[in-house]
Each structure stands twice: as structure tokens, then as C-alpha cells.
Amino acid sequence: MSSSRYTFWVLILVVAIAGLSQGLSIPLLAVLLEKQGVSSVMNGLNAAALYIGMVLVSPLLEIPLRRIGYRSTILWGMLLLTVATGLIPLFSHLAVWFVLRMLMGIGDTSLHYSSQMWVTKIASPQTRGRDLSLYGLAYGVGFSIGPLGLNLLPLGLWVPFGVLLFLYAIAFLLILRIQNEFPEAIVQAEKKQNKYATVLRIGWLSLIPSFLYGFMETSLNGSFPVYALRTGLSIEWVSLILPAFVVGSIILQMPLGTLSDRIGRRQVMLACAIVGGVAFFLFPLAGENVWLMMLLLAIAGAAVGSFYSLGLAYSADILPAAMVPTAGIIAGINFGVASILAPNVNGVLMEWWEPWTMFWVMGALLVVFAAACLFAKNSKSQDTQCSLPLQKQG
Incomplete structure (x- = not known):
């Protein structure tokens, strides 16, 4: 096995652990606060701390990534995540939890951003959709297993947190075994232009899925x-x-990742947004039927659960390689902003309106994105023309 593929598989294992951690910690803390009698609005505000940390650190992550490399950035993120997680069971004050969850957000974002950019770098253009989908799949498997850890609560408050700390230790050891790498440098000609404006101008459509996924996941x-x-x-x-x-x-x-390699990311995301939107609009009809709830959520997940990886792969298709880390920064900010908005919007809806309207909001967002995919300029030659001058410079 080549060193790049070995690195790839280590990153896949680590992101599976990170997914399990996030899949358990988010509902675990929500349930603990609900049991303490905290209002849904305050519960949502506290949950938003994780994503405030994401938004705060996201614009800064490109600096350590280019200076100390992928592996070192991941290790610092893992260390911060471990310390913050270990301190949560020691305190019960909302303000302390808010700060610790912010630190968890900073550590988690450092880990995910670095690993996503690393996978994007070592994936070939012909298999980029498949490899990033495998990355998303690993995260999804971990994330789906995570909520099962709620059943550990009867054994004691420390038990689920102890499991998380053990998994962090495994991830830390795995990352230590791979060799550090650095992203491609931006040449002087590219530094003279506003790289964020350039990425937004060329890749705006590819950056919307990260916002949508963040809103849906946190909701x-x-x-x-x-x-x-x-x-x-x-x-x-x-x-x-x-x-x-x-x-x-x-x-x-x-x-879906493999299909997007063959027929194009935009076409796949358009169809998926329509299917996911319909599933969310139908969710209120499930009433108290838990099996119908699970079916509709499974359909929605099948359609839009790979949005983040598809959007990232699409940005790598249409942007110069040196600017993909910048696109990853913007995607991370979009994810964080959406994740801050979601619990607060939903908290207000549950307090003042019908709770199921949160599903209609998600459905409406997906329909708007589908319209954007349909009417946006979709000529591959136009994308190429936009990116060619930058590619020549880089």
C-alpha cells in the first residue's frame, strides 16, 4: 500500500471516531440539559456554543495548516477536544458548559478541516467524489452509532464521557503514526487578488451545501x-x-459520490435536494408513528446526507488546487453559522409555534437550493474558463 493510501485510511478511521464522538455528545448534552429543566431556548443557545467555536476558528485555520501541516493541526485539535470533553462532567453550570462546548467546537473543526483538506489533496480527480464520499461515509457510520451511547447514561454520568476519551486516545495514536504533509503554496500572483472573493465568485454554488448540511444536522x-x-x-x-x-x-x-464522478456534482445535488425537501415536508404527517419518522429521515438522509462532501468535491473540481483550502474555510464557516442558527430558530419555533415547522424550514431551504442548481450557469466550459487563469498562476 502506498504511503498516501495508508494516510487516507488512517484519516478514514479517525474521522469515524470523530463522527461517533459528535453523534453522541450533541444529543447527550441536550438530554442532560432537558433533564435539568433548562428551557428549549437556553438548550439551543448552549448547543450553539459548539458552532460558535467553529465559526471563530474557521477563518484562522488556513494559517496553521500552511505553517505546521495537516497532521500537526489535527493533533492540536484532538488535544483540545479531549481536554474539553473530559472537563464537562466535572461541571454543571451553563456558563462553564458554554465555554467548554466552544472549545470542543474549535478542536473538532481543526480536526475535520485538516483531515478534509488532506483527503482532498491526496485524492485523484477521477476518484475525488468516491474518496470524499468514503470520508463522509466513515463520519456517517460513526455519527449513526454515537446516539446509541445515550443508553450508557443509566450506568453513570461518566460512562459515556469515558468512552469518548478512550476513542480520542485511539485517534491520537493513529494520527501520530502517519507522516506530516503540507498544502500547495499560493504563488505571489495569486496573493495579489482577494482569494476569498475569487473563491466565492467561482465556487459559490459549491459552498451552499455545507450551510444546508450544518442546518439539517444540528436541527x-x-x-x-x-x-x-x-x-x-x-x-x-x-x-x-x-x-x-x-x-x-x-x-x-x-x-452518489461515484455517480457524481460520472455525470457531475451539480446534477446529483439538484436531484437530491428535491427528494430531501419532499421528505422533510412530509415529516409532520408521521404524527407519533416512530417507524414512519425513521423512514422519512432515512430517505432525507439518503438524499442529502452527502451534501458536505459533494459540495467540497465540486469546489475542488472548479477551483485551482491552491485555493481549495480557502473554499474549505468558507465551507466550515457556512456550516458553523448554519449550526448556530438552527438550534436557536428551532428553539423559538418550539416555544412559540408548532414544533414540526422546523422540518418545513429544512424542506424550504432544500427547495431554494434546488432552484439555484437548476438556474445557475452550469456549463463546464464556463467553470473551466473561470478557473484557468488561476491555474496558470498556481
């Missing part, structure tokens, strides 16, 4: 547990319903 994992408990569902049912979205994405993650 389901941060707000749905509160919604479910208030409608009479038990924690055990929550731990089974939540993974349905991710399990759905697992089923089609690789096929």
Missing part, C-alpha cells in the same frame, strides 16, 4: 431530542430515530 441532533421528549417519545426511541438520517446517508454515500 436533528440538537433540537429533535427536545422535540421528541416534549411529544412523549422516550430517550430509547430518540437513540433509534436519530441515526435513521445518517443510516440513510450511509446507504447512498458511496453510490
Whole structure:
């Protein structure tokens, strides 16, 4: 096995662990706060701390990535994530949890951004969709397993957190075994232009999926547990319903990535946005039927669960290689902003309106994106013409 493929598979294992960690920690903390009698609005604000950390650190991550490399950035993120997770069970004050969850967001974003950019760098253009889908698949598998850790709570508060710390230690050891690498340098000619403006001008459509995925993921994992408990569902049912979205994405993650390599990312995302939007619009009809809830979430997950990786692959298709890390920064900010908005918007909806409207909001966002995919300039030659001058410079 070549060193690049070995690195790839180590990153796949590490992101699976990171996915499991996030899949458990988000609903776990939401349930603990709900049991303490915290309002859904305050619960949402506290959950937003994770994503505030993401937004704060995202614009800065390109600096350490270029100076100390992919591996070192991942290791610093893992260290911060481990320390913050270990401190949470020691405190119960909302303000302390807010700060610790911000630190978790910073560490988690450092890990994900660096590993995503590393996978994008070592993947060949012919298999980029498949490889990034495999990355998303690994995250999805971990994320779907994560909520099952809620069933460890009866054994003691420290048990689920202890499991997370053990997994972090495994990820840390795996990362230490691979050789550090650095992203491609931006040449002087490219530094004279505003790289963010250039990325937004060329790759704006490819950056929307990260916002959508962030909004959907946080709505389901941060707000749905509160919604479910208030409608009479038990924690055990929550731990089974939540993974349905991710399990759905697992089923089609690789096929959609491979299909996008063949027929184009935009076409695949257009069709998926329509299917996902319809599934979310239909969700309120499920009522208290948990099996129908799981089916609709599985359909939505199958359609849009690979949005982040498809968007990132699309940006790598249409942008010069040296500017892909900048696109990753913007995608991370989009994800974080959406993840901050989601629990707060949903918290207000649950307090002042019908709880199921959160699903209509997600459906409406997907329909708008589908329209953008349909009417955006989609000529491959136009994308090439936009990116060629930059490619010559880089």
C-alpha cells in the first residue's frame, strides 16, 4: 500500500471516531440539559456554543495548516477536544458548559478541516467524489452509532464521557503514526487578488451545501431530542430515530459520490435536494408513528446526507488546487453559522409555534437550493474558463 493510501485510511478511521464522538455528545448534552429543566431556548443557545467555536476558528485555520501541516493541526485539535470533553462532567453550570462546548467546537473543526483538506489533496480527480464520499461515509457510520451511547447514561454520568476519551486516545495514536504533509503554496500572483472573493465568485454554488448540511444536522441532533421528549417519545426511541438520517446517508454515500464522478456534482445535488425537501415536508404527517419518522429521515438522509462532501468535491473540481483550502474555510464557516442558527430558530419555533415547522424550514431551504442548481450557469466550459487563469498562476 502506498504511503498516501495508508494516510487516507488512517484519516478514514479517525474521522469515524470523530463522527461517533459528535453523534453522541450533541444529543447527550441536550438530554442532560432537558433533564435539568433548562428551557428549549437556553438548550439551543448552549448547543450553539459548539458552532460558535467553529465559526471563530474557521477563518484562522488556513494559517496553521500552511505553517505546521495537516497532521500537526489535527493533533492540536484532538488535544483540545479531549481536554474539553473530559472537563464537562466535572461541571454543571451553563456558563462553564458554554465555554467548554466552544472549545470542543474549535478542536473538532481543526480536526475535520485538516483531515478534509488532506483527503482532498491526496485524492485523484477521477476518484475525488468516491474518496470524499468514503470520508463522509466513515463520519456517517460513526455519527449513526454515537446516539446509541445515550443508553450508557443509566450506568453513570461518566460512562459515556469515558468512552469518548478512550476513542480520542485511539485517534491520537493513529494520527501520530502517519507522516506530516503540507498544502500547495499560493504563488505571489495569486496573493495579489482577494482569494476569498475569487473563491466565492467561482465556487459559490459549491459552498451552499455545507450551510444546508450544518442546518439539517444540528436541527436533528440538537433540537429533535427536545422535540421528541416534549411529544412523549422516550430517550430509547430518540437513540433509534436519530441515526435513521445518517443510516440513510450511509446507504447512498458511496453510490452518489461515484455517480457524481460520472455525470457531475451539480446534477446529483439538484436531484437530491428535491427528494430531501419532499421528505422533510412530509415529516409532520408521521404524527407519533416512530417507524414512519425513521423512514422519512432515512430517505432525507439518503438524499442529502452527502451534501458536505459533494459540495467540497465540486469546489475542488472548479477551483485551482491552491485555493481549495480557502473554499474549505468558507465551507466550515457556512456550516458553523448554519449550526448556530438552527438550534436557536428551532428553539423559538418550539416555544412559540408548532414544533414540526422546523422540518418545513429544512424542506424550504432544500427547495431554494434546488432552484439555484437548476438556474445557475452550469456549463463546464464556463467553470473551466473561470478557473484557468488561476491555474496558470498556481
